[in-house]
Amino acid sequence: MSSDEVAYLRAAGVGFAVDLTTPVPTVLHWGEDLGELSPEGLAALALTGGPAVPINSLDVPRLFSVWPTEAEGWVGTPAHLGHRGGAATTPRPRLARAERRDLDEGGGELVLVLDDDVSDLDITLVYRLDAHGVLAVTAKLKARAARPDYDLAGVTAMLPIPRRAAEVLDFTGRWLRERSPQRRALTHGAHVREVRRGKPGTDSPYLLVAGVPGFGFRSGEVWAVHVGWSGDQRYLAERLPEGAGAHSAVLGGGELLRPGEVRLSPGAEYHAPTCYFAWSGDGLDGLSARFHSMLRARPRHPVSPRPLLLNTWDAVHFDHDLDRLLALTETAAKVGVERVVLDDGWFRGRRDDTAGLGDWYVDETVWPAGLTPLVARVRELGMQFGLWFEPEMVNLDSDLARAHPEWLLAPSAGVGPPSRQQYVLNVANEDAWEYLLNRMHELISEYRIDYIKWDHNRELLEAVSRERGGRDRPGVRAQTLAAYRLMDRLRALHPGLEIESCASGGGRIDLGVLRRTDRVWASDSSDPVERQMIQRWTGQLLPLELIGAHFGAERAPSTRRVTTDTFRLITSLFGHAGIELDLTRLTPDQITRVSAWAALYKEFRPLLHSGEVVRADLADDEEFLYGVLAPGSAAALYCWARVATSPELQSGRVPLPGLSPGHDYRLRIRTDVGAPGGRHRQPPAWVSAALTGWIDVPGPVLAHAGLPMPTLDPQQAMLIEVRRR
Structure with a gap:
């Protein structure tokens, strides 16, 4: 067979082969590189990729294609769900054209264009195998002109996996205990994880891994998928008695769409989030090596030494006394801190968490000269300055909420229960978006802010946009895209600006938000016992330079556990290190140890932030x-x-x-x-x-x-x- 009949992508020990001769292409292989295959070898791969026809089944082989449907005998999760006015529910796509090209940096890309005359959609699938062996899968659905709206209910990117992938690993968790691993056998049926929090959440599946039973960090063959999206998500591993074509099961994921959330008018397009698939023959460390090298190859990946950071929250909370903060800043400079971040409490009316959120003006009653005295001293001491924001949230006790109740992302009938005394601002509302952009842009410009800690402290419940006539439209997808657009615009206006993704700690960590941010806050917990596990598994996807890891107080606020400073300092060394306590309360001996740790961090960060x-x-x-x-x-x-x-x-x-x-x-x-x-x-x-x-x-x-x-x-x-x- 020729390359026109079998598309074969290879990179970094990974092979991905697709049969283009079937009405809808089928994946022949995804896993270990099969080497340079001759036309005869490709023909043999295609020949051995055909399933049997069992007794008392369909009279033709059941296929599992790149866009699986019931028309092929697939009775598992379909590639897409939707309807047009209650009809057009049985899609029958067909391959219109295929294009394959090599990438300059290594690997290759396969573009498949499918026509579906039932749902009247044009479907474009892109498989991009990069130089690191990570296979990024994207899909675009475009509604054809002069047809009624098409209600899209779901799109899932799926790849087949073999029978030996009989065990699955993913993650759960809660606030202060994020990314807790859980394992189970992959039996018949679907292992499905759905996220309905408006963000990945502290119980995020994070990475769904299927592998040979007993796979570990250093051994075992594993396949994995990550959904690069910061809104509602869906992960699945599914095995049917019939198998998946010649394969045994499937691994997949995508955006979880709310009913009515995506209605494709004639000519409109839906772009599914990128799903990142990776294979390793060397266990979980092999997977992390692929993801880490992929992320480090990004054009905007941070390459300058990651500054040692002091965050003020656990030191002062809402008590923004200038003299106290100046003393903290002076001590920070002495121990070797390179960036000071002023956390929550600097804006109007913000003396506790019940008021002020959304009023992004410096509080003149607390800061009569603005933030200038603090910022000027930070810079005099040779440090960078960062500031905390939570742009997507609002207190009802705020000038913003009183002036613009229509900007809330909540039902017209009422706002529902608060969470941490706050509600959600509809960032997809263009006026609200412009307000946020202008306020943040002006503050960043005025104080030459180097860094934003971008928080997101509550779930999006009943997340609907208030529209005219009392019509409430689902708003999670629009909110996610608007937040992305706000980050993108701010970084375009301020090219040197760095952003941290924080969401009650580790509630928004994904490769969608990381296209726009430079760091994540792994957890609000500074307890080193909890952090040992949290940082271990956060690092399954992200390299250490993207993971905020802070040295906290002797008695951890999150657990009340008391630990030695040696244990806390060593634990926080393995990440983008920082400090989360009041340095002015430490003894001289403790200050000496923190100073030694700061020097140790600076000595080893070239290794820690580039190595395997x-x-x-x-x-x-x-x-x-x-x-x-x-x-x-x-x-x-x-x-x-x-x-x-x-x-x-x-x-x-x-x-x-x-x-x-x-x-x-x-x-x-x-x-x-x-x-x-x-x-x-x-x-x-x-x-x-x-x-x-x-x-x-x-x-x-x-x-x-x-x-x-x-x-x-x-x-x-x-x-x-x-x-x-």
Whole structure:
């Protein structure tokens, strides 16, 4: 077969093959690269991609195409749902044309144009396999002219997976405990996760992974999908007794559409969010390596050193006293902070969370000279200045809500229950959008703001736009697109501006918002025990330089747990580091340790923010071993941590993941922020030696045999620096 009959994309060890000879193209393979296939090899791939015809079934093979429908015998989730006035519900698309091209940076792109004369839609599917092996799938549906409106109910991008992908992993969570993993067998039926919060939420599925049973960080074949969208979402893994064509099951996702939300008038288009699919033969670390390298290759990915940040919230809350903030700023500069962010409480009427939200003017009663005295001092001390906003929300006790009740994203019959004393502003209302743009633009310009902490603290319930005549139209999609447009416009006006995506902590983390932002706030929890897990799994998709990780108070506000500053400092090192406490209340010894940590962060951030993340598979869930490797494993920094006790007195030999057995190494234990406490009178001999200086260890010992790790006390961590000899 020729390339006109089978389109074959290859990149970074991944292969993606599509049969173009069927009425609707079918995916022959997605997974490990099959190598350079000859025409005969492509023909064999197509021949072996045809399913059987079982007894007491359809008289023709059941296909699973790129746009699956019942017309092909597919009885699982269809590619799209909709109707035109109650009819046109049985789509029958056909391939109109296919175009394949190589990408300059590696990989390739396949564009498929389908005609559907039943629903009168023109469908364009784009498969883009990038140089990192990530397959981005997008779909565009265009309604043909001179036909009644088409009500679109759903669009799902799906790819087939094999029978050996028999276990699924995704995530759940809550405020202060985001991205908690959950696993189950992939049995018959659909494993569906729907998000109806108007944002991905703290219980976001985040990444749906299917793999061979028992897959881990360093082993096992896995397939995954991420929905790059900041509104309502839908994820699924589905297996039917009939299979999916020659395959066993499917993996997919897309935007969750509310009834009536998308009505395609003649000539109108619907652009589905990008779904990112990735395969790895090396477990979850292989997946994260693909996503991290993809994100780092973006034109607007942050490349300057990520500034050490101080956020004022846990230090002062709403108490915006200038002298107190100046003292905090002075201390921050002394320990090595490079960016100060003034959090909630600076605008009119904002003395607590019940009022003022939406009135984006500096409160003259608290700041009679504006923010200038603070901003000027921050800049005199050589630091950047950032400011907190929550543009998409409003208090009813605000000048904005009193003047423009029609700007609320809420039913005409009433606003419903508050959340954190706030409601949602309809950013898709053009007047509201212009107000936000003007206020934010003027403040950014006046104070030369470097950074915005963009918060989003409540769910979008009954999210409808108030229209004339009392008609309420679903508004989540329009709200999401308007928020994107606002971010895009602000960054166009202020090219150097950086934005953090914060939503009650980690409630809006996805690759849609990250096309417009430079950082996410992983969680409102600064408890390092919780953060060890939250940061581990946030890093499954995002590289460390995009993950805000802050050093907090001895007693964590989120859990009341008391931990040592050494454990808190080491935990917050692995991310875009920051400080979330009142530095002026620390003792001189604590200030010395924080200063040493700031220097350590600046020493290692070139490695942490460019290297490969590796995580060890350990039998003990209370122990963590992870690290970041430089290219070619020339250098590495590992963290060995314990969060709770376990029955074993000793951990035994543990290999350091990612190191090459073909090289020899030197290592030492860094105690810049303190030495960890352990459950032994005498630690393993190598630990005693590495605490005093470099020790030489052959690569096979580190990579294969492993090191007997010390049994740390609960809530303790240790840093191991490794360099290749």
